[in-house]
Amino acid sequence: MNTNITDLRRRSFLTGLLAAPVLGSALAACGGADAGASAGAATLKWASSYFPTHWDPVVGGSGAQFRHLALVYASITRVDENGEAQPDLAESWDYNDKGDEVTFHLREGLTFSDGEPVDADAVKKAIERAKTQEDSALFGDLTSIDEVTADGDLDVVVKLTQVDYQIPLLLGERVLQVASPKAAADPKTLDQSPVGHGPFVVTQIIPGTKAVLEKNPDYWDAANIHIDRVELTAAPDASTVVSGLQTGVYNFADVAASQAKSAESAGLDVFVQPGYNASNLSLNVNQAPFDDPKVVEAVRYGINREEFVSKLTFGYGTPATQPFPDTYIAYDPQSKDLWPYDVDKAKAALAESKYSGDDLTVDLVIPEEDASAEIIQSQLAAIGITINIKIDKNWATPFFAKELVASIYGTTGRDSPLQTLTAHFGPNGVLNLSSPYEPDDFEDAVAKVRQTPLEDGAYATNLQAATRAGLESRALVFTFSQPNVFVKDPSISALPKNPGHVNWTGVTISN
Numbered sequence: 001m002n003t004n005i006t007d008l009r010r011r012s013f014l015t016g017l018l019a020a021p022v023l024g025s026a027l028a029a030c031g032g033a034d035a036g037a038s039a040g041a042a043t044l045k046w047a048s049s050y051f052p053t054h055w056d057p058v059v060g061g062s063g064a065q066f067r068h069l070a071l072v073y074a075s076i077t078r079v080d081e082n083g084e085a086q087p088d089l090a091e092s093w094d095y096n097d098k099g100d101e102v103t104f105h106l107r108e109g110l111t112f113s114d115g116e117p118v119d120a121d122a123v124k125k126a127i128e129r130a131k132t133q134e135d136s137a138l139f140g141d142l143t144s145i146d147e148v149t150a151d152g153d154l155d156v157v158v159k160l161t162q163v164d165y166q167i168p169l170l171l172g173e174r175v176l177q178v179a180s181p182k183a184a185a186d187p188k189t190l191d192q193s194p195v196g197h198g199p200f201v202v203t204q205i206i207p208g209t210k211a212v213l214e215k216n217p218d219y220w221d222a223a224n225i226h227i228d229r230v231e232l233t234a235a236p237d238a239s240t241v242v243s244g245l246q247t248g249v250y251n252f253a254d255v256a257a258s259q260a261k262s263a264e265s266a267g268l269d270v271f272v273q274p275g276y277n278a279s280n281l282s283l284n285v286n287q288a289p290f291d292d293p294k295v296v297e298a299v300r301y302g303i304n305r306e307e308f309v310s311k312l313t314f315g316y317g318t319p320a321t322q323p324f325p326d327t328y329i330a331y332d333p334q335s336k337d338l339w340p341y342d343v344d345k346a347k348a349a350l351a352e353s354k355y356s357g358d359d360l361t362v363d364l365v366i367p368e369e370d371a372s373a374e375i376i377q378s379q380l381a382a383i384g385i386t387i388n389i390k391i392d393k394n395w396a397t398p399f400f401a402k403e404l405v406a407s408i409y410g411t412t413g414r415d416s417p418l419q420t421l422t423a424h425f426g427p428n429g430v431l432n433l434s435s436p437y438e439p440d441d442f443e444d445a446v447a448k449v450r451q452t453p454l455e456d457g458a459y460a461t462n463l464q465a466a467t468r469a470g471l472e473s474r475a476l477v478f479t480f481s482q483p484n485v486f487v488k489d490p491s492i493s494a495l496p497k498n499p500g501h502v503n504w505t506g507v508t509i510s511n
Helices: 003-015 120-132 238-247 257-265 293-302 305-312 343-351 371-381 396-400 417-425 442-450 459-470
Strands: 043-048 077-079 085-087 090-095 101-106 145-151 155-160 200-206 210-215 229-234 252-254 269-273 278-283 361-366 386-391 406-411 476-478 484-488
Touching: 043 238, 085 090, 101 120, 120 145, 120 155, 238 252, 238 257, 238 484, 257 269, 257 484, 278 293, 293 343, 293 371, 305 371, 361 371, 371 386, 371 406, 406 417, 417 442, 417 459, 442 459
Parallel strands: 043 229, 043 252, 361 386, 361 406
Antiparallel strands: 077 085, 090 101, 101 155, 145 155, 200 210, 210 229, 252 484, 269 484, 278 406, 278 476
């Protein structure tokens, strides 16, 4: 795929907001939060800052909104608390001897909520749609997949362009939530009228505001879903979420770390869900002044990660030098202290650059006000680089077109750690502002990981070596990370600690 097509697709995805009809006049008339709720029903009232803009999983991509789409859609696999692939729509899978073909064996007798069968042909069409639909946010994640065929009703054969043992992780709920092919034939309608085989079925959507869902009795694991109804609401101003939890307007919310202490004081349960969240300063090494490695070196030494943690995370964050938490298999211990804060070294590197003596000014383009941008501005001013912060609500279009000189970004990670690495450091990486640049030795390190089965004793070593090779990239300087912070009413039981996910399996709500 050439760069022009890639950029056009990204522009289409980021700028083409699809039509958003409410699901039928009868559903639209359902009214307030309690309309249609049966007495005594276990109702999850979730206030979220990430209310889905898109309900088509191909368009919505794998950002934070995938947690909401997972209410409606199941995936081929899902991950457990250890980040390992487990059965979902597929009850098992196996590779051929060469490692360039994997067959997923689907569960028998499943249907989507529109009555269509969850079969091999449906999964085949879901993968193909993610690879080819013009506004797909996922096509870049599926480059290892060459062809998908249906072998009978229940076996999905995925033929690969190379040996790649990451596929069972890749096809989890972050990348391939499977929609009914009948509904997906009209992607614009699917985008606001989702049809899947998830634990819940949508009965009402008020675009950008609210969604109501009811338990899906035909879900393959319905026996372990103890919630009858979900009312998902776009959170108002963050400062009002805690009061809404106190008064029972909501009983569950994702919150900013700044709100956690007040929630604790109100007697609510604050819990931390492990995550892959990591923020970075993104640089474009194809444009001045970052075309000079010495300027990048100056920035690397000029960033004080501890300041981000102390000022922004309210005790929940940690300094970050890589996109993984230190408990994760892909975390590279050798890169723990990469590029320590040192103003003298930063100034010395800048003095050795070809821009020495110049009045260096860089535009840092961001979508909205962000305190981390101001910290970067202050820190780089101290070493001789002036940062102009520019707010552009349409920031995403030039970012993904690789037109910006500098920006900031945060990632929620992927279920496949290798996919996280290639997204950040690969030549076509969606988070690599310097595409097609990639660090030396990264491609070979990635290939070695792909060729290593997940159960192989060398897997962790090879994966960490790929992380180390990626971190040589001059395109990103990681700053800080923080987990996902949630607040719930004590009536909701503990949630499974799946990294980055919100899993409702086994969760109960007492009346």
